[in-house]
Amino acid sequence: MRIAVPNKGRLHDPTVDLLDRAGLSIEPTADRQLYADTVDPDITVLFARAADIPEYVADGAADLGITGLDQVRESGVDLEDRLDLGYGECRLVLAAPEEDDLASVDDLAGKTVATEFPRVARDYFADADVSPDIVEVSGATELTPHVEMADAIIDITSTGTTLRVNRLEIVDEVLASSVRLFARPDVESEKASQVETALDSVIAAEDKRYLMLNAPADRLDEIEDVIPGLGGPTVLDVDEPNTVAVHAVVPEREVFQTITDLKEKGASDVLVTEIERLVE
Ligand SMILES: Nc1ncnc2c1ncn2[C@@H]1O[C@H](COP(=O)(O)OP(=O)(O)OP(=O)(O)O)[C@@H](O)[C@H]1O
Ligand SMILES: O=P(O)(O)OC[C@H]1O[C@H](OP(=O)(O)OP(=O)(O)O)[C@H](O)[C@@H]1O
Numbered sequence: 001m002r003i004a005v006p007n008k009g010r011l012h013d014p015t016v017d018l019l020d021r022a023g024l025s026i027e028p029t030a031d032r033q034l035y036a037d038t039v040d041p042d043i044t045v046l047f048a049r050a051a052d053i054p055e056y057v058a059d060g061a062a063d064l065g066i067t068g069l070d071q072v073r074e075s076g077v078d079l080e081d082r083l084d085l086g087y088g089e090c091r092l093v094l095a096a097p098e099e100d101d102l103a104s105v106d107d108l109a110g111k112t113v114a115t116e117f118p119r120v121a122r123d124y125f126a127d128a129d130v131s132p133d134i135v136e137v138s139g140a141t142e143l144t145p146h147v148e149m150a151d152a153i154i155d156i157t158s159t160g161t162t163l164r165v166n167r168l169e170i171v172d173e174v175l176a177s178s179v180r181l182f183a184r185p186d187v188e189s190e191k192a193s194q195v196e197t198a199l200d201s202v203i204a205a206e207d208k209r210y211l212m213l214n215a216p217a218d219r220l221d222e223i224e225d226v227i228p229g230l231g232g233p234t235v236l237d238v239d240e241p242n243t244v245a246v247h248a249v250v251p252e253r254e255v256f257q258t259i260t261d262l263k264e265k266g267a268s269d270v271l272v273t274e275i276e277r278l279v280e
């Protein structure tokens with residue numbers, strides 16, 4: 001089975017790191033090599049441009065692909081969005097110079113819009129029943145309104161810094177994007193499901209912590225009451241009078257309050273650790 005992975009740019013490192021944490025480490029390759037083995041003998045990784053990955057998957061060159069939703073929409077191919085991997089989060093927006101007072105998509109009638117995403121732009125304007133001229137550029141889109149190439153742009157924003165320093169303001173959101181695991185709609189292999197489960201298990205573990213503590217056996221009910229999270233805690237006997245060990249998976253953002261509450265209820269030897277993977 002082949003997984004297409006971004007070969008460079010901002011999506012490369014987090015994708016390689018995610019596969020690693022999912023137990024699908026990529027074997028070392030020569031620099032610039034465009035495919036690699038993984039620790040699983042049945043899984044090979046292909047390195048391709050983020051924008052080409054949808055096409056690789058649709059054509060059958062790869063069975064699964066990891067890339068931005070924006071790239072899949074722009075490619076126009078029909079892929080199944082199997083799993084949101086939670087990084088590369090950004091928005092494609094319609095933006096125009098602050099001083100131009102373009103208030104809505106309707107104000108773009110008869111105007112020119114520059115973008116690296118002409119298909120997404122056309123689909124968006126077709127939905128809005130407005131048909132500006134679309135000019136395709138391959139980067140630095142934010143410059144085009146200031147050199148009279150375009151009246152507005154459709155481009156990626158995440159922190160908003162690039163729009164701000166170029167004195168552009170958002171007129172409308174076109175698409176919210178993030179990196180996803182994509183498959184052809186007909187790919188139903190067991191291996192593909194295993195990859196999906198492995199990636200999902202890493203994401204599921206990211207905002208959780210494993211909590212271990214000793215509790216007075218006669219206050220176990222109170223202790224269990226203050227432990228939030230997944231199912232009930234696991235309670236284990238230990239070789240000390242009136243003591244049990246309690247293990248639980250809790251949301252990271254509740255760890256601070258939980259420890260405070262646990263101490264109040266007589267817990268001791270509290271340990272908090274990160275979780276690598278969680279298969280629910
Ligand atoms: N500023 C951003 N914040 C978050 N995600 C982004 C941002 N810019 C791009 N992305 C996501 O990353 C994908 C690839 O972006 P891009 O085409 O710019 O990659 P690249 O050119 O390989 O990387 P870079 O521009 O960093 O060299 C985009 O399609 C989008 O999904
Ligand atoms: O809202 P911000 O955090 O400022 O991010 C938005 C910018 O990030 C991307 O550019 P990138 O840095 O990838 O450069 P590129 O145009 O060369 O791809 C995108 O094309 C925007 O220009």
Ligand SMILES: [Mg+2]
């Ligand atoms: Mg870029």
